[in-house]
Amino acid sequence: xxxxxxxxSVGIVKSKTVEIKQNLxxxxxxxxxxxxxxxxTYGELNSEKNNAILICHALSGDHHAAGYYNIxxxxxxxxxxxxxxxKPFDTNKFFIVSLNxxxxxxxxxxPNTINSETGLEYGPDFPIVTxxxxxxxxxxxxxxxxxxxxxxxxxxxxxxxxxxxxxxxxPDKIKNAIVIASAAKLSAQNIAFNEVARQAIxxxxxxxxxxxxxxxxxxxxxxxxxxxxxHITYLSDDSMRQKFGRDLREGKLHFGYDVDFQVESYLxxxxxxxxxxxxxxxxxxxxxxxxxxxPAKEYDDDLSKAFQNTKSRYxxxxxxxxWRFSSSKSHEIVKSLVKARKNVSYSEIEANHGHDAFLMPxxxxxEVLRNFMENV
Amino acid sequence: xxxxxxxxSVGIVKSKTVEIKQNLxxxxxxxxxxxxxxxxTYGELNSEKNNAILICHALSGDHHAAGYYNIxxxxxxxxxxxxxxxKPFDTNKFFIVSLNxxxxxxxxxxPNTINSETGLEYGPDFPIVTxxxxxxxxxxxxxxxxxxxxxxxxxxxxxxxxxxxxxxxxPDKIKNAIVIASAAKLSAQNIAFNEVARQAIxxxxxxxxxxxxxxxxxxxxxxxxxxxxxHITYLSDDSMRQKFGRDLREGKLHFGYDVDFQVESYLxxxxxxxxxxxxxxxxxxxxxxxxxxxPAKEYDDDLSKAFQNTKSRYxxxxxxxxWRFSSSKSHEIVKSLVKARKNVSYSEIEANHGHDAFLMPxxxxxEVLRNFMENV
Numbered sequence: 001x002x003x004x005x006x007x008x009s010v011g012i013v014k015s016k017t018v019e020i021k022q023n024l025x026x027x028x029x030x031x032x033x034x035x036x037x038x039x040x041t042y043g044e045l046n047s048e049k050n051n052a053i054l055i056c057h058a059l060s061g062d063h064h065a066a067g068y069y070n071i072x073x074x075x076x077x078x079x080x081x082x083x084x085x086x087k088p089f090d091t092n093k094f095f096i097v098s099l100n101x102x103x104x105x106x107x108x109x110x111p112n113t114i115n116s117e118t119g120l121e122y123g124p125d126f127p128i129v130t131x132x133x134x135x136x137x138x139x140x141x142x143x144x145x146x147x148x149x150x151x152x153x154x155x156x157x158x159x160x161x162x163x164x165x166x167x168x169x170x171p172d173k174i175k176n177a178i179v180i181a182s183a184a185k186l187s188a189q190n191i192a193f194n195e196v197a198r199q200a201i202x203x204x205x206x207x208x209x210x211x212x213x214x215x216x217x218x219x220x221x222x223x224x225x226x227x228x229x230x231h232i233t234y235l236s237d238d239s240m241r242q243k244f245g246r247d248l249r250e251g252k253l254h255f256g257y258d259v260d261f262q263v264e265s266y267l268x269x270x271x272x273x274x275x276x277x278x279x280x281x282x283x284x285x286x287x288x289x290x291x292x293x294x295p296a297k298e299y300d301d302d303l304s305k306a307f308q309n310t311k312s313r314y315x316x317x318x319x320x321x322x323w324r325f326s327s328s329k330s331h332e333i334v335k336s337l338v339k340a341r342k343n344v345s346y347s348e349i350e351a352n353h354g355h356d357a358f359l360m361p362x363x364x365x366x367e368v369l370r371n372f373m374e375n376v
Numbered sequence: 377x378x379x380x381x382x383x384x385s386v387g388i389v390k391s392k393t394v395e396i397k398q399n400l401x402x403x404x405x406x407x408x409x410x411x412x413x414x415x416x417t418y419g420e421l422n423s424e425k426n427n428a429i430l431i432c433h434a435l436s437g438d439h440h441a442a443g444y445y446n447i448x449x450x451x452x453x454x455x456x457x458x459x460x461x462x463k464p465f466d467t468n469k470f471f472i473v474s475l476n477x478x479x480x481x482x483x484x485x486x487p488n489t490i491n492s493e494t495g496l497e498y499g500p501d502f503p504i505v506t507x508x509x510x511x512x513x514x515x516x517x518x519x520x521x522x523x524x525x526x527x528x529x530x531x532x533x534x535x536x537x538x539x540x541x542x543x544x545x546x547p548d549k550i551k552n553a554i555v556i557a558s559a560a561k562l563s564a565q566n567i568a569f570n571e572v573a574r575q576a577i578x579x580x581x582x583x584x585x586x587x588x589x590x591x592x593x594x595x596x597x598x599x600x601x602x603x604x605x606x607h608i609t610y611l612s613d614d615s616m617r618q619k620f621g622r623d624l625r626e627g628k629l630h631f632g633y634d635v636d637f638q639v640e641s642y643l644x645x646x647x648x649x650x651x652x653x654x655x656x657x658x659x660x661x662x663x664x665x666x667x668x669x670x671p672a673k674e675y676d677d678d679l680s681k682a683f684q685n686t687k688s689r690y691x692x693x694x695x696x697x698x699w700r701f702s703s704s705k706s707h708e709i710v711k712s713l714v715k716a717r718k719n720v721s722y723s724e725i726e727a728n729h730g731h732d733a734f735l736m737p738x739x740x741x742x743e744v745l746r747n748f749m750e751n752v
Contacts, residue, residue, distance in 0.1 A: 028631035128631045188616035188639040189608060195640045196604045199647075202633055203597040205581055221579040225601060228572045232565060237702075240564035246670065253668055255404035255504045257578055257660065261667065263564040264571045271575075284633060291637070292629055294622065323699075326613075 005068060008084045009076065010042040010091055013067035017107065020140045024102075027130040027292075034116070037141050038107030039063050039099035042083055043091035045147070052147040053089060053376075054138060055079065055098040056155030056162035059230070059286045060278060062106035065098035066091075081361035088369035089154070094376075097145065102137045103129045103286070105279035112213070112279055124210025128285050131158070131293045135165045139173065149173050152376050156180040156358035157325060158286065161293045164333070167310040168295055176376050178369070180317040181358040183329035184303050184336070185294040190324065193233055194287040197226035201280050210281050219280045224271035226283060231270050236321035236354035296336075303336035314344040315372040317365065319357035345372065381444060384460045385452065386418040386467055389443035393483065396516045400478075403506040403668075410492070413517050414483030415439050415475035418459055419467035421523070428523040429465060429752075430514060431455065431474040432531035432538035435606070435662045436654060438482035441474035442467075457737035464745035465530070470752075473521065478513045479505045479662070481655035488589070488655055500586025504661050507534070507669045511541045515549065525549050528752050532556040532734035533701060534662065537669045540709070543686040544671055552752050554745070556693040557734040559705035560679050560712070561670040566700065569609055570663040573602035577656050586657050595656045600647035602659060607646050612697035612730035672712075679712035690720040691748040693741065695733035721748065 005011055017038050024032040040063050045052060055065050057078075066083035068076050077098075083089045089096055100108040103126060111126040142150065153163040153174050160182025166174045186194075201207055204222030208215050235243075244263035259265045299305035314337055318330035327348050337344040347368045351357040357365070381387055393414050400408040416439050421428060431441050433454075442459035444452050453474075459465045465472055476484040479502060487502040518526065529539045529550050536558025542550045562570075577583055580598030584591050611619075620639035635641045675681035690713055694706035703724050713720040723744045727733040733741070 185622060187613055188620040188622065188637070189611075189613040191622070191637050192604075192608045192616065192639050192643055195637075195643055196601060196608065198633060199604065199644070200576060200601050203600070224579070225572060225576050228568075228575065229605065232568045232572065235565075237563055237565045240568065244564040246561060246564065246567070255664075257574060257664075261564070261567050261571075263568050267568055267571055268575070288631075288633075 005071060008086050009080070010067035010084050012071070013040050013042065013064075013069065013077070015040050015063055015107065018141060018144050020137070020144065022140055024133070024137055024140070026127050026133045028127050030127045032102075032109070032127070035102060035109035035137070036107070036113075037099050037102065037109070037137065039097055039141065040065065040067075040077075042066050042096040042098075043094050045095040045145070049147055050149065051093060051151055052095045052097060052142075052145070054142070054150050054153045054166075055083070055089070055096060056134075056138075056153065056159035057098070057101065058155070058157035058159045059290065060274070060283070061159070062104060063098050063100040063108075064106075066096075078359065081359075082366065082369060088366050088373055090373065094151065097141070097147075099138065099141060101129075101134050103282060103289075105282040110279070111210070111281035111285070121213060123213060124281055126281065126285065128288045131161045131165045131289055132169065134162055134289070135169050138162070138166070139170060142173070149175060152176040152178060152373070154178040154180075155182070157182055157355065158290055161290070165293075165295065167312040167314070168306055171309050171311045174312050176315070176372075177312045178315045178317070178372065179330075179333060181319055181322050181325045181330075181355055182333070183325050184296060184333050186291055187329075191291050193229065193324075194291055197229055198284055198287055200225035200229075201284060207280065212280065218275065220275045223275050223278065223280050223283060227271045227274040228267040231267060233324040234355045236323065236352055238321055238352045239354055242352070303332065304339035307337055307340040307342055310340070310342060312342075314342060315368070316344060316346045317349060317358075317368060319349050319351045319353065319355070321352045322355045322357060324355040381447060384462050385456070386443035386460050388447070389416050389418065389440075389445065389453070391416050391439055391483065394517060394520050396513070396520065398516055400509070400513055400516070402503050402509045404503050406503045408478075408485070408503070411478060411485035411513065412483075412489075413475050413478065413485070413513065415473055415517065416441065416443075416453075417474075418442050418472040419470050421471040421521070425523055426525065427469060427527055428471045428473060428518075428521070430518070430526050430529045430542075431459070431465070431472060432510075432514070432529065432535035433474070433477065434531070434533035434535045435666065436650070436659070437535070438480060439474045439476040439484075440482075442472075454735065457735075458742065458745060464742050464749055466749065470527065473517070473523075475514065475517060477505075477510050479658060481658040486655070487586070487657035487661070497589060499589060500657055502657065502661065504664045507537045507541045507665055508545065510538055510665070511545050514538070514542075515546060518549070525551060528552040528554060528749070530554040530556075531558070533558055533731065534666055537666075541669075541671060543688040543690070544682055547685050547687045550688050552691070552748075553688045554691045554693070554748065555706075555709060557695055557698050557701045557706075557731055558709070559701050560672060560709050562667055563705075567667050569605065569700075570667055573605055574660055574663055576601035576605075577660060583656065588656065594651065596651045599651050599654065599656050599659060603647045603650040604643040607643060609700040610731045612699065612728055614697055614728045615730055618728070679708065680715035683713055683716040683718055686716070686718060688718075690718060691744070692720060692722045693725060693734075693744060695725050695727045695729070695731070697728045698731045698733060700731040
């Protein structure tokens with residue numbers, strides 16, 4: 001054990017894969033005859049099987065939410081600050097499940113998987129899946145794990161949409177939901193940002209209508225632009241000011257298009273790293289899942305009606321400086337839950353990290369999560 | 377005359393070109409031995425030559441600020457709502473000059489001009505010009521027009537930066553300045569948006585290091601992405617909600633990457649139109665002029681010191697929903713002017729149009745401009 005893998009880490013973890021040989025009817029009208037999901041678990045399922053928690057990931061997340069694969073890993077899983085012994089999602093108490101969603105690029109069935117019916121990679125033919133489809137696939141994972149009811153389903157951003165949908169789709173299968181920095185639907189501005197990201201990818205000549213793998217290329221220019229743009233919207237104006245200000249990388253302006261300002265260098269670096277780990281077709285379909293989510297739509301745009309049959313307790317959390325999923329979007333959820341006479345707690349956390357705050361170990365935030373989890 | 381060219385229009389206008397055969401020393405260290413500026417004028421210069429107003433354009437603007445070239449023109453100049461007989465910038469009273477800035481793509485010397493020294497198009501070799509360079513070039517235009525002192529220099533956004541710089545560079549040559557929806561320097565977030573736009577253009581394979589004209593192509597994908605992104609930041613979240621909401625173009629989701637939402641259709645259309653009229657190298661250098669503007673820098677970041685020798689009266693205007701050039705950026709200008717004991721008026725206009733509000737005929741806004749101009 002190195003220092004970094006300390007007493008409140010889940011330690012070394014290993015991902016597992018389940019092949020689900022059941023038909024999954026998708027919202028787009030297509031069927032997935034069978035599919036695999038990659039997942040990790042932390043902690044132990046108790047004999048009553050009532051201590052299981054599901055963690056749902058956001059746009060570019062995956063199943064590796066906590067711990068290390070290897071003692072040499074530079075970083076732990078993406079939500080390691082919250083998951084572990086004594087942490088808000090306490091592995092001494094809970095059995096925590098974290099999966100890579102369908103359509104992902106980290107091992108679950110998605111665009112890079114071979115379609116058993118054709119013997120070819122799905123690529124762009126992989127269907128566009130919705131938050132609802134994900135929840136249905138997660139339900140099959142729960143069945144496989146013998147979990148009849150989640151003690152809690154938790155997610156930030158796109159993950160929060162999944163937590164919300166769980167309460168609507170399977171009211172008897174979820175006791176608590178934590179919905180962080182999320183929304184019951186995207187605004188036109190949010191859809192617009194996603195559309196620019198998609199257009200950057202799709203119009204990259206190396207996208208080849210999504211069949212770039214056949215050409216041994218990657219639409220890296222488009223994916224870079226998408227990631228840079230995303231990054232700006234995940235940070236706040238304030239946090240960028242504090243982090244970079246107008247600092248110059250080399251102390252002077254170059255009067256050219258190489259990097260002048262530190263913030264430019266940061267964006268290029270982030271984009272480069274992302275292109276190496278993420279898949280363009282997955283990025284596209286994840287953005288569509290975001291855009292399409294709108295549970296109120298089939299209830300005359302009355303969100304409280306969408307919640308009418310839910311039975312969960314809810315915790316809704318937002319962050320003051322998050323402008324991509326602003327507090328007003330959380331307020332909409334909370335108001336609709338109150339109108340539907342549901343049990344909901346809400347906390348707005350003072351934080352200047354923007355949307356990314358949901359991944360940060362902000363003391364007040366961890367405290368709010370911890371308090372809620374004590375009654376789960 | 378058709379209906380649209382009515383009594384308060386400047387009517388049919390014609391652009392003029394001046395060739396300035398004087399050396400212009402640029403901030404980048406290079407010299408421009410001679411250059412042309414395209415401009416328009418509205419109204420008449422009086423015999424005292426003390427009624428001249430300069431209009432400075434923003435990122436994608438040009439010299440055609442008012443009137444029509446032709447009675448069949450679909451639209452008048454970009455600030456027709458403010459310029460004309462009886463309008464805030466009243467052509468019965470003022471002689472109004474509007475130019476296309478150096479480096480532009482509407483006729484002034486810029487990337488698409490033949491460099492007389494090489495006989496070849498400048499292309500990417502056209503130097504990156506600064507707001508300060510523009511003001512120096514505009515000073516030479518004033519000399520040519522026999523205008524010793526501007527009654528007022530006016531601009532929105534990047535244009536407002538030019539108005540500010542005029543007061544600093546030529547305190548004796550400007551009596552009033554109107555600085556609208558502008559900033560004394562960009563924030564890291566603003567630079568970041570510009571950088572994404574630049575990267576989209578530069579990484580477009582049809583950019584060819586800026587020599588796309590030699591290949592008879594245009595980096596249209598990159599320029600489109602840049603424009604779409606720009607558009608989102610020029611509108612407010614609210615105005616996009618009102619304009620588009622989550623409206624679907626064809627009443628249903630397609631589960632593909634064609635247009636689902638109206639806002640996507642709008643962005644694609646805007647981008648298409650922009651690519652047809654604007655030049656990529658000009659776009660790049662305009663964004664750099666924005667990023668580089670920082671008059672306080674040589675005064676230990678004390679903006680009030682940058683203003684210490686100015687002699688103008690100032691009007692600073694911002695709009696409540698403008699998040700690209702938020703009111704806080706105008707407050708910074710106003711506070712520094714007050715600290716430097718200068719004559720400044722400030723007005724924050726209630727408007728939900730975002731940054732684009734500065735181009736809109738908002739009654740309260742027009743009234744503020746009109747009132748200030750009455751004392752010019």
